[in-house]
Amino acid sequence: MDAKIVLLGAPGSGKGTQAKRLCQELGLTLISTGDLLREAVRNNTPLGVKAKGYMDAGKLVPDELVIGLIKEKLSGLKGGFLLDGFPRNLEQAKMLDTIANINMAINLDVDEQIIVDRIVKRRSCKQCNEVYHLEAKPTKVADVCDKCGGELYQRTDDSEPVVRERLRVYKERTLPLTKFYQDRGILINVDGQGEIDEVFERILKAVKEFKH
Numbered sequence: 001m002d003a004k005i006v007l008l009g010a011p012g013s014g015k016g017t018q019a020k021r022l023c024q025e026l027g028l029t030l031i032s033t034g035d036l037l038r039e040a041v042r043n044n045t046p047l048g049v050k051a052k053g054y055m056d057a058g059k060l061v062p063d064e065l066v067i068g069l070i071k072e073k074l075s076g077l078k079g080g081f082l083l084d085g086f087p088r089n090l091e092q093a094k095m096l097d098t099i100a101n102i103n104m105a106i107n108l109d110v111d112e113q114i115i116v117d118r119i120v121k122r123r124s125c126k127q128c129n130e131v132y133h134l135e136a137k138p139t140k141v142a143d144v145c146d147k148c149g150g151e152l153y154q155r156t157d158d159s160e161p162v163v164r165e166r167l168r169v170y171k172e173r174t175l176p177l178t179k180f181y182q183d184r185g186i187l188i189n190v191d192g193q194g195e196i197d198e199v200f201e202r203i204l205k206a207v208k209e210f211k212h
């Protein structure tokens, strides 16, 4: 049976990194809705043109449109896949059910304080947008970009109040979502704390042990 996986995890949980590695390891197609949207816009596809209209107006791209993009992507696809960035709430999960037979939901569990610490220590370059981290990826000279010598700053998105609010919203929306997959018996909770390799091994083990 082909794995049809949705990956759930808070912003800053390391979800994107793990998604890529898992797909490489298991030979799955990674479907990142963020990438799908950007690609559709770049290629001026009919859905891409519509999406661009919303984005240019500073509006959220409607779920129906994102579902349309996923559907297009799935139609030409052979084998298993992993969805990253969708669904984000119960309504989206129900919509997804109409176009795909999801058989595994991995929830990456990371303590809120750890996520806050990870994100608020990020610094970005004003000139080239390179992203650093005060501890995990420091610059050679404090507050100066290694690449271009530009000045570093903290993006508003990375400030503690903004991160806390984002996590609160995430929790509120994700709880019903994890319950939805739990009730179906396909939810796998994985401890997302620790080194990237460590977490990856944990996910891989859980996926391999999972019985459909």
Ligand SMILES: [Zn+2]
Residues within 6 Å of the ligand: 125, 126, 127, 128, 129, 130, 145, 146, 147, 148, 149, 150
């Ligand atoms: Zn720079």
